[in-house]
Amino acid sequence: MTIDEQVALLMQGTEYGDDHLHNAMADELRQRLIAAEKENRPLKVYCGFDPRTSDLHLGHTVPMRKLRQFQELGHEVTFVVGNYTSLIGDPSDKDKLRPQLTPEEVDYNARTYAEQAYKILDADKTKIVYNADWLSKLTFAELIKLASNFTIQQFMTRENFRLRWDKGDPVYLHETFYAIMQGYDAYALRTDVQVGGTDQLFNIVTAARKLMSAKGVQPNIGIIMGILPGTDGEVKMSKSLGNHIPLLATPEDMYGKVMSVPDKAMGAFYRLISRLTPPEIEVIERELAEGKVHPRDAKMRLAHEIVGIYHGETAAKEAEASFVRVFQQGDDPEDMEEYTLKAGQSVLDVLTESGLVSSRGEGRRMVQQNAVSLDSEKLEDALVDFPGPGVLRVGRRKFVRVVA
Numbered sequence: 001m002t003i004d005e006q007v008a009l010l011m012q013g014t015e016y017g018d019d020h021l022h023n024a025m026a027d028e029l030r031q032r033l034i035a036a037e038k039e040n041r042p043l044k045v046y047c048g049f050d051p052r053t054s055d056l057h058l059g060h061t062v063p064m065r066k067l068r069q070f071q072e073l074g075h076e077v078t079f080v081v082g083n084y085t086s087l088i089g090d091p092s093d094k095d096k097l098r099p100q101l102t103p104e105e106v107d108y109n110a111r112t113y114a115e116q117a118y119k120i121l122d123a124d125k126t127k128i129v130y131n132a133d134w135l136s137k138l139t140f141a142e143l144i145k146l147a148s149n150f151t152i153q154q155f156m157t158r159e160n161f162r163l164r165w166d167k168g169d170p171v172y173l174h175e176t177f178y179a180i181m182q183g184y185d186a187y188a189l190r191t192d193v194q195v196g197g198t199d200q201l202f203n204i205v206t207a208a209r210k211l212m213s214a215k216g217v218q219p220n221i222g223i224i225m226g227i228l229p230g231t232d233g234e235v236k237m238s239k240s241l242g243n244h245i246p247l248l249a250t251p252e253d254m255y256g257k258v259m260s261v262p263d264k265a266m267g268a269f270y271r272l273i274s275r276l277t278p279p280e281i282e283v284i285e286r287e288l289a290e291g292k293v294h295p296r297d298a299k300m301r302l303a304h305e306i307v308g309i310y311h312g313e314t315a316a317k318e319a320e321a322s323f324v325r326v327f328q329q330g331d332d333p334e335d336m337e338e339y340t341l342k343a344g345q346s347v348l349d350v351l352t353e354s355g356l357v358s359s360r361g362e363g364r365r366m367v368q369q370n371a372v373s374l375d376s377e378k379l380e381d382a383l384v385d386f387p388g389p390g391v392l393r394v395g396r397r398k399f400v401r402v403v404a
Contacts, residue, residue, distance in 0.1 A: 059237030
């Protein structure tokens with residue numbers, strides 16, 4: 001790739017909320033790439049990940065996909081496990097205090113986090129470090145000196161802190177340490193580029209660059225990634241909102257969930273978590289706009305691409321065939337879990353005990369919405385005795401084979 005093509009790829013999916021800042025970061029990246037090429041060295045790139053959960057979804061992978069692009073261009077990638085910053089918890093995208101984790105919880109999450117990250121990153125080319133290695137060694141005097149680079153006003157202009165302040169909710173002093181700690185990560189690593197989401201804009205572009213300059217080193221270039229919407233196509237993908245697609249989902253479930261994403265969100269999914277280049281995505285979006293490609297076909301390509309990343313090409317083809325058979329041709333899945341019917345069970349009993357619904361309330365709602373069927377026959381009463389063996393279906397994607 002030419003330098004301009006590299007810049008286009010590496011800036012794909014970025015959001016800064018300000019054109020001037022976007023252009024400034026792109027220009028810095030271009031100059032750093034030119035310098036690295038002349039010096040015959042790779043750029044040093046990092047992203048920090050706070051292992052506050054062990055259950056990752058596609059939204060967590062956005063910065064990992066960007067790191068993989070850097071790897072494929074020959075650059076050096078460091079995966080920073082925030083085992084020290086996790087003890088506080090990043091307040092950037094929260095309007096309330098995050099619970100503090102124990103070192104044991106952080107350690108467990110860190111191990112599973114890295115294992116799942118290797119579904120995207122090249123394990124042989126990824127350096128893993130832990131920020132406790134340097135943050136835990138800072139003295140109180142050093143922390144005071146670092147903090148002197150920032151004002152309380154800078155923190156209070158942040159929306160999440162301001163919201164809590166205006167509501168009269170507490171803003172704890174230790175929460176302001178997070179940006180300082182992340183800034184020190186950048187200084188300690190001395191890398192060229194730091195990748196993060198838009199919720200990290202203050203931490204990366206303000207705190208890290210300011211602190212690095214104050215410490216007399218060249219500041220990082222901030223590659224600030226957009227936030228992946230959930231399956232509703234509206235708000236940030238989140239397990240708590242139920243609009244997430246787990247990394248550990250089966251190929252069929254992952255494929256089906258991607259197909260449920262609204263058409264308007266396809267562009268974000270392509271740009272943020274696919275392996276396609278800017279020219280390839282431009283062709284897809286142009287053909288969609290001109291009516292040359294049906295949105296369903298573009299989404300099937302997207303679903304195939306995403307399942308292929310996490311489960312391989314063979315699994316992607318099988319998931320696609322299953323989707324076509326079940327959702328386009330109306331057939332039952334070839335493989336499904338079985339549930340043994342017990343005497344005297346009602347429709348609602350089977351729905352809840354088989355795991356097709358999460359609660360009896362949800363079961364009643366699904367029946368009322370005509371979303372429950374047995375061998376294609378609608379079940380209209382949740383409280384009657386279950387009719388007998390057959391394929392029980394809830395909604396479009398949940399099946400279980402009921403046996404006697």
